[in-house]
Amino acid sequence: MSSSVQLRPLPPAEPARPGRRRRTERLLTAVLVAAVLIAGWARRWTADDAFITFRVVANVLGGAGPVFNAGERVEVATSPLWLAVLTVAEAVVPGDAVAWSSVLLGLALTAAGVGLATRAGHRLLARTPARLAVPLGMVVFAALPPVWDFTTSGLETGLAFGWLGACWWGLVRWAGTGARTRTGAGAPSVLGQRWLLVLLGTGPLVRPDLAVVGVVLLGWLVLSGAGRWWQRVAALAVAGALPVAVEVLRAGYYGLLVPNTAVAKESGRALWGRGAGYLGDLVGPHLLWLPLLVGAGLVAVLARGVVLRRREVSLLLAAVLAAVAHALYVVRVGGDFMHGRLLLPSLFLLLCPVAVVPLTRDRLRAVTALLAVGALWALASVAVLRPGYDGGQVSGTGIADERGHYVRQAGTGHPVTLADHGGTGVLAYTDRVLALAGTDVVVAQPPPPVTVDTPLRRLAPSSGGLVFSVGNAGFYGVAVGTGVRVVDVYGLTDPVAAHLEAPPPGRPGHEKRLPAAWLLARYGSPELARVSGPGLPDAADVAAARVALTCGAAAELVEATSAPLSWTRFVDNVLGAPARTSLRIPTDPQQAEAALC
Known part of the structure; x- marks a missing residue:
């Protein structure tokens, strides 16, 4: 019996695809990545909250340490990794260029995340006979206006997209490896790719809430890989070494277990009602339930036509579980005041299992019909689907079109530097x-x-x-x-x-x-x-x-x-x-x- 979902021998790991199909898929990926870059650049801006981190960067390079006010150790940068990235960028390109560095790095990291997720989807479908593989999931992601806004913004959201894309690509690649056996490929070693363990462990350094995603995906990897119990413990130690070290440094330097911003915002409170409103504020105006239903329909239609190992199927389920768990965490803490921002990583990961959809010969009509519905939604999303307070307004619950607010205050379409925000x-x-x-x-x-x-x-x-x-x-x-x-x-x-x-x-x-x-x-x-x-x-x-x-x-x-x-x-x-x-x-x-x- 094969270790695939289907009860037949597995084809080679990377069968040669027809040259025309391969070129077409590469072209579609390139067009998608270019669209992400163009949309993000067209909506480039920076938020006030980003300048909080910019001031910390100035203090680090000025010798005062990672603090907001010299002489007072308060952690105001929610993302330690983003702070480190911007500090290095400002050190390499001096002259108060940190605002532009944040914009360009956000663009590049978002595009990299989308590209890696798409590449991972093609790798998953390498054994599935199909005329073409279409990047539906990433098209849905790229067609959402809040994604355009937070591709830049100066915040760490682009880093989160890049991290998620890299994790997904690494996990898919790992799941497809392993010793060959008469029944297919055996489970790969749990310690086989230490870089992936380290990468998964950096989730809370990207954003504290991404620890939820890291824990779920890391748990899947440790349980799915081959190895003795001590090797599994060693894998957890490799993944946890960096975040544990950062946590000890945080506690010793700042005196807290979490960033000061988490205390100020009372992130430990359970505010399910307000969080549900925040979720509805994203799903409702953008009709997100429609592409999600399309994705679920495609999974149902293609379930018996896609050739996957059981390990790969379990990875898809783990990604959905991690995405839902992260979204539930965001809902529990009451969401955010920026429209959609904290839920975008959940959405990105939820779309990864359908990042690429195959046009199989035996279910071509059903798949084409569902893809057409998804394409119509994408067009509507790009053209007209917006929250009622679009244009810089604030909803009755305090959720804002944050970019529109600062664009209107600044009096310019692309407020990036402090001088650009001079209209305030x-x-x-x-x-x-x-x-x-x-x-x-x-x-x-x-x-x-x-x-x-x-x-x-x-x-x-x-x-x-x-x-x-x-x-x-x-x-x-x-x-x-x-x-x-x-x-x-x-x-x-x-x-x-x-x-x-x-x-x-x-x-x-x-x-x-x-x-x-x-x-x-x-x-x-x-x-x-x-x-x-x-x-x-x-x-x-x-x-x-x-x-x-x-x-x-x-x-x-x-x-x-x-x-x-x-x-x-x-x-x-x-x-x-x-x-x-x-x-x-x-x-x-x-x-x-x-x-x-």
Whole structure:
């Protein structure tokens, strides 16, 4: 009996295909990759959140370390690997080119992911007799407008697509290898391709949520490969060595088990209802259920015509399981405020099993009909399928057309650099802020819209130096330079703000807001704890917050992030990271003082 799904001997691993078919398939792949590049380039832009990472890159190259504010160890880059890639790119191409590097690398990595997934699909179908293999799944992916937006954006989404494509190609290649036997090919060694194990293990370094995908696919590889129990354990050790090392460094350096952004956004909460709305916000307007039904129909029609090993079939099932598990995780945490962004990796992986579809001779009509439906959907997606708030608006649930929002604010179709985003009034306002350099004052970003004529908002005297409180930490953080302390009111860059108790669920990522009493307790002049004035918080609240920060777990949190990093501090940070990660401080300063002191 063969190890294939069908009960007949397997053809050779890579049978020679007719030259015309091979050339046609290569041409289709090239056209698809070119379409991804063209669509992404036509929608090139960068988000405010990307500039948060750009400021960290500047601090790394400036010698301050991977931090947002020099002297305070707070992890604000959600993707350690993307931070590393951009830092190397900026070191190689200096001159403040990081914004353009992020755009070009995002484009290249997305195109590579699509190309690798398509190549993997052709490899899976190498034994299946067919007139042609059509890249349906990747066409569906490439036809989706949110993909065009987040191919660039300066965020790590393009890296996620590239990582998923590389993992899928590597797993398909691994599944097709193995010692030849009379019944086909035996299982390949679980330790046969260590690079693939390392690659799968880097999932959480691309994005923390991609650990879900990495665990599922790694589990499949370890269970499917040939080897003794100790070889399976060794395979897990190879895959886990790098992420475990990074986790230890994170805990020792930053004092937390997760990035500070995860604490600020309360990523551990279960918000199924809000997450279901986020899923519906992607599936509904784009009618994604239709191409997914087409894909399921093709699987049903071709189930008996495609020649696969059982191991390859189980890989397809593992990919679907990993995609669904990742989507469920995103739904559980309540989704995001950017339309579709966090679900796009789930969709990419879900489409990988049907990345390429064969036109088999015996089921040609049924397959052609389903492909025609998929093609009609793709045309509609490119032309008209959009969310109701397309064009820079925000939905009633707080989900935004993020690219459209910044394009409209900037007044240009392709805002990439900080100068391109000048229409937001960032540069004019930060010029006023920088004019105060050398003075002891706390200033604030005014509520939008900010124009070139917006007056400066002085809050109060500071305890030392210029302190800038902002809501757009990326733009303003880069604009004022690394020499100015920038405090994000949403807690992304501030350890105390991130650890405040969360209010009831609201707009994702924008729920916590640092009260003025806490801001001035940390950075304001000491006399603010004794006197009040117009526009200032109650002096009793400032005093209570100031005392709370010197007590118990809050004091230890400040110490963990700002004390000089010695070996003793590193070990203390590691040992205290679990409790510190779960620490939440009452938002009311007087309640915080009572609870902590």
